[in-house]
Amino acid sequence: xxxxxxxxxxxxxxxxxxxxxxxxxxxxxxxxxxxxxxxxxxxxxxxxxxxxxxxxxxxxxxxxxxxxxxxxxxxxxxxxxxxxxxxxxxxxxxxxxxxxxxxxxxxxxxxxxxxxxxxxxxxxxxxxxxxxxxxxxxxxxxxxxxxxxxxxxxxxxxxxxxxxxxxxxxxxxxxxxxxxxxxxxxxxxxxxxxxxxxxxxxxxxxxxxxxxxxxxxxxxxxxxxxxxxxxxxxx
Numbered sequence: 201x202x203x204x205x206x207x208x209x210x211x212x213x214x215x216x217x218x219x220x221x222x223x224x225x226x227x228x229x230x231x232x233x234x235x236x237x238x239x240x241x242x243x244x245x246x247x248x249x250x251x252x253x254x255x256x257x258x259x260x261x262x263x264x265x266x267x268x269x270x271x272x273x274x275x276x277x278x279x280x281x282x283x284x285x286x287x288x289x290x291x292x293x294x295x296x297x298x299x300x301x302x303x304x305x306x307x308x309x310x311x312x313x314x315x316x317x318x319x320x321x322x323x324x325x326x327x328x329x330x331x332x333x334x335x336x337x338x339x340x341x342x343x344x345x346x347x348x349x350x351x352x353x354x355x356x357x358x359x360x361x362x363x364x365x366x367x368x369x370x371x372x373x374x375x376x377x378x379x380x381x382x383x384x385x386x387x388x389x390x391x392x393x394x395x396x397x398x399x400x401x402x403x404x405x406x407x408x409x410x411x412x413x414x415x416x417x418x419x420x421x422x423x424x425x426x427x428x429x430x431x432x433x434x435x
Contacts, residue, residue, distance in 0.1 A: 229285020256424030
């Protein structure tokens with residue numbers, strides 16, 4: 201009856217009323233997230249950043265708040281990149297919650313400390329950061345809280361988070377450049393949103409993490425990559 205969502209925006213966590221998506225094709229003029237997707241949000245002074253990857257031949261990925269509570273008004277309905285790499289955001293109330301006007305966001309050349317990508321592995325997730333992370337606390341499982349849940353598809357408006365449960369972090373590995381954290385989870389199950397909260401994570405220079413929550417929509421497992429390759433390549 202419908203195409204399965206590539207990325208779900210958990211209600212009251214990431215977004216309530218997402219609006220127009222736009223690709224960052226600024227060649228780095230807007231910061232370090234070239235090739236990723238930005239989405240407007242009507243109910244909050246927030247934009248959302250989406251990072252995608254192909255698993256089993258189909259796209260899925262993660263979403264994270266972006267430019268959150270930094271002077272952006274509500275009603276963020278239309279987004280457009282200018283030739284100079286700045287992002288214009290048009291706002292509209294549409295008769296309910298929102299504001300009206302236009303705001304311009306410009307990259308100030310200061311590298312943010314944030315999660316650059318979240319990608320699926322065979323046993324968990326890899327988190328790549330925009331800056332090297334500090335040694336302290338990063339190998340403590342308490343620094344990474346993982347919850348999974350799913351949503352029902354039905355005719356009434358909205359759905360509760362169903363089957364919500366904690367997923368244990370069994371192992372943590374930090375790359376030699378300290379930009380990647382590999383998390384091994386006790387279980388990976390398709391059909392769930394995996395919500396990750398990060399605690400006490402700082403950059404090597406002492407920067408506070410811009411966003412401490414990220415949600416990955418797990419539709420397919422990495423084992424399906426092999427099946428997809430077999431289908432594409434004649435035996």
